[in-house]
Amino acid sequence: MTERVYNFSPGPAVLPLPVLEQVSRDMICLPGAGCSILELGHRTSTFREILSQAQHDLRRLLQIPDNYQILFLQGGSRLQFSMVPLNLLSGASCPAEYIVTGSWGSKALVEARRMGPAEAVWEGGDTNYDRLPPPDSPTGNPAAPYVYFTSNETIQGVQFAREPNAGNVPLVCDASSDFLSRPLDLQQYGMIFACAQKNAGPAGVTVVIIRNDLLQRDTDQLPGYLSYRNHAQEDSLYNTPTTFGVYVVGLVSRWLLEDIGGLDKMDAINRQKAKMLYDVLDQFPDFYRGHAMPECRSQMNVTFRLPSNELQEDFLREAEQRQLHNLKCHRSVGGVRASIYNAMPAEGVTELRDCMLEFAAQHGHSI
Numbered sequence: 019m020t021e022r023v024y025n026f027s028p029g030p031a032v033l034p035l036p037v038l039e040q041v042s043r044d045m046i047c048l049p050g051a052g053c054s055i056l057e058l059g060h061r062t063s064t065f066r067e068i069l070s071q072a073q074h075d076l077r078r079l080l081q082i083p084d085n086y087q088i089l090f091l092q093g094g095s096r097l098q099f100s101m102v103p104l105n106l107l108s109g110a111s112c113p114a115e116y117i118v119t120g121s122w123g124s125k126a127l128v129e130a131r132r133m134g135p136a137e138a139v140w141e142g143g144d145t146n147y148d149r150l151p152p153p154d155s156p157t158g159n160p161a162a163p164y165v166y167f168t169s170n171e172t173i174q175g176v177q178f179a180r181e182p183n184a185g186n187v188p189l190v191c192d193a194s195s196d197f198l199s200r201p202l203d204l205q206q207y208g209m210i211f212a213c214a215q216k217n218a219g220p221a222g223v224t225v226v227i228i229r230n231d232l233l234q235r236d237t238d239q240l241p242g243y244l245s246y247r248n249h250a251q252e253d254s255l256y257n258t259p260t261t262f263g264v265y266v267v268g269l270v271s272r273w274l275l276e277d278i279g280g281l282d283k284m285d286a287i288n289r290q291k292a293k294m295l296y297d298v299l300d301q302f303p304d305f306y307r308g309h310a311m312p313e314c315r316s317q318m319n320v321t322f323r324l325p326s327n328e329l330q331e332d333f334l335r336e337a338e339q340r341q342l343h344n345l346k347c348h349r350s351v352g353g354v355r356a357s358i359y360n361a362m363p364a365e366g367v368t369e370l371r372d373c374m375l376e377f378a379a380q381h382g383h384s385i
């Protein structure tokens with residue numbers, strides 16, 4: 019295969035073509051550096067410039083207030099499942115509160131419990147994580163060290179439309195699969211993290227945005243790399259960061275600011291793309307059986323099943339012939355999942371919608 023296909027992979031996922039083009043133009047020699055980004059020292063002025071530009075652009079995109087630090091870490095979101103409780107739970111007398119709306123939140127809670135007191139205040143496993151807590155759910159214990167949630171559950175395809183109300187308790191969010199897909203009110207968060215490979219860049223770099231006061235919670239007993247305070251003090255140069263990852267996250271941020279025109283615009287585009295597919299689910303609810311309850315549907319990962327495994331396999335085969343790839347859902351859930359992150363072009367989603375309509379018609383379901 020030498021042509022690019024429409025890649026619906028959940029992650030690592032599609033990146034904007036202009037970003038890939040710039041990476042490949044600069045791969046042999048990054049302008050001004052005399053070498054490629056892969057060969058550039060992390061303490062050079064050129065790399066420091068790349069790092070601060072990426073922070074600056076993220077700050078503009080998300081309107082991040084000055085009392086929050088932007089860190090570029092490694093270990094993916096899975097390491098954050100441990101770093102969050104290691105840093106924020108020290109000395110806690112009451113449990114951290116986890117709102118568990120899918121597979122990732124459930125894994126995060128398992129890790130937190132290894133580190134200190136943590137409990138699920140809401141758990142959607144009984145209905146196979148097809149829904150969220152009611153929007154006006156009461157806030158929990160005002161003395162809790164933090165409230166944790168996953169803004170978009172990538173595997174089940176359920177997404178919070180707005181933040182849960184945590185009162186004055188710091189809200190911690192795993193935003194791995196919808197980071198930079200829409201504007202956020204950062205003031206509502208104590209901390210937000212996202213591995214880049216879903217929506218913001220390549221695998222290997224994880225963005226952490228954390229409020230200054232939370233940096234003070236760790237006890238000085240942590241292994242050095244695991245302390246947010248160390249990374250903040252060294253401005254993400256505590257050790258060698260994933261320089262290539264930071265560079266690409268910077269390019270993606272630039273693309274969002276300059277080519278797309280900001281996160282309001284990106285959000286509007288994402289809503290249109292998602293609507294194209296959800297309209298098909300709503301037209302043929304017996305044929306394309308959506309997993310998420312309609313009011314909790316994700317704009318990023320559209321999950322559904324067909325009436326039988328056989329039809330599902332046929333559908334996936336047909337899609338692949340039309341250059342629509344990687345639509346098979348996670349092995350733990352089964353079914354079809356279309357991941358339509360920022361960089362998935364609208365044409366790819368249109369093509370998928372047409373494929374779904376034609377496949378339904380072939381099986382006797384027409385409008």
Ligand SMILES: *Cc1c(COP(=O)(O)O)cnc(C)c1O
Nearest residue numbers: 094095096122172192194195213
């Ligand atoms: C992919 C994903 C993770 C895991 O990320 P890694 O970088 O593989 O550790 C965690 N949470 C969410 C919501 C994800 O989508």
